Amino acid sequence: MLRIFLLMLLTTGYVQAQEAPERIAGAMTVNVEQAKRLFDLGAVFIDVRPVSEWSWGHVHGAVHLELSERFAGLARPEWPREVPLVIYCDSDVCPRGAVASALAVKWGYKQVFYFREGYFAWMLQDYPQGKGLAGEVVAFSP
Template sequence: MLRMLALSCLLIGPLGAWAEEAPLEVPGAMTINTYQAKRLYDLGAVFVDVRPSREWAWGHIEGALHLDLERGFTGLALDEWPRTVPLVVYCDSEVCPSGAEAVRRAVSWGYQQVFYFRQGYFAWMLADLPLSKGEVRGFATLNAQAH
């Protein structure tokens, strides 16, 4: 039994080192919880999912815009996007620093209403809120009625 426990620690231990906790807040943005995110969703805020395409295809918040942080997110820096649109940016959970980095960039590009949904996709899913699955669609227009 002790050998099994030691083996488990060896296998699981390194995986925990890969997960980096996201910061609690990002200057210039408001950190929101699942219920606040749902309220913004109901009001028509644009949800931006910054996870990789593979994770997006497994499931995402219904109506969200997919802008993988590594590919495509910099499109939000273009001058053609309105800086007054409320953006709710999320990754998968509190152990995904990509959401915070995306929020930091959006704030630096002049977006005035940036909401950091730190709990992310998994919390939304656990609350049994609207979800979609499927492949990435073409780049959509950014408006406050995305879903």
Template sequence: MQHIISVFRGMVLSLAVLWGQAVAGEAPEHVKGATTVNTAQAMRLHELGAMFIDIRTRREWNWGHVEGAHHLGLKSTFALLYHDGFMDRKTPVVIYGSGTHRIRAAFASYLAVLWGYEKVFYFREGYFSWLAFDLPVVMRSDKP
């Protein structure tokens, strides 16, 4: 497991160097091999039962997340997707982060495509857009 995590971190670092300062202020609009979706399209995928993967930090996840989403933090557990048998690579996945001001969701979408996932949806607008449209979320205040 440690080997996979170190490989994953190396890949993320490589991507950061490749993308460099060109995307430092804003997430890219498209990720090769993934389909970029807006909030309305993400909502439809949610209704159809696509798996939502939140790649933000555990702290951000605990503040609130898309209802039914799974937390696979980009710097922690996201590398589990690399393992054969962890999840069917034909399962539609919607990968999101905070929003257009962060590039984590783009990195994660790129990696999912690289690892053979066939239906990767890059929800570039992210959690705060979902929240702004008053779509189903689980908030810290909802928990006992």
């Protein structure tokens, strides 16, 4: 069932036409101010946007895991499940962050924060940003 849902969301027309859900079971939805507090506390930010959007800009220090085969990297057993993860896409009209948050919960992460407002809200607040290419994947440390 989840695979069918993922396939529907990842088809270009469907992803662009839908608004992201407000809540994800097992995750906490956070707004931009709450996301900033989590950033200040050292939470790991996961950016699930396409490579081109990542390279334009992202939350400073965020890990890029485009929602595709690479995102399955979060399922790796050696990554601690207690690490607070803040997962985001570009805005509340992008369901990729919701899908990624649901997957992180399914894989046993205990502190999943679904940043529904996404990068555009972060950028509008002029919070710390970075620019770079895809492939910047860091190992989580407890």
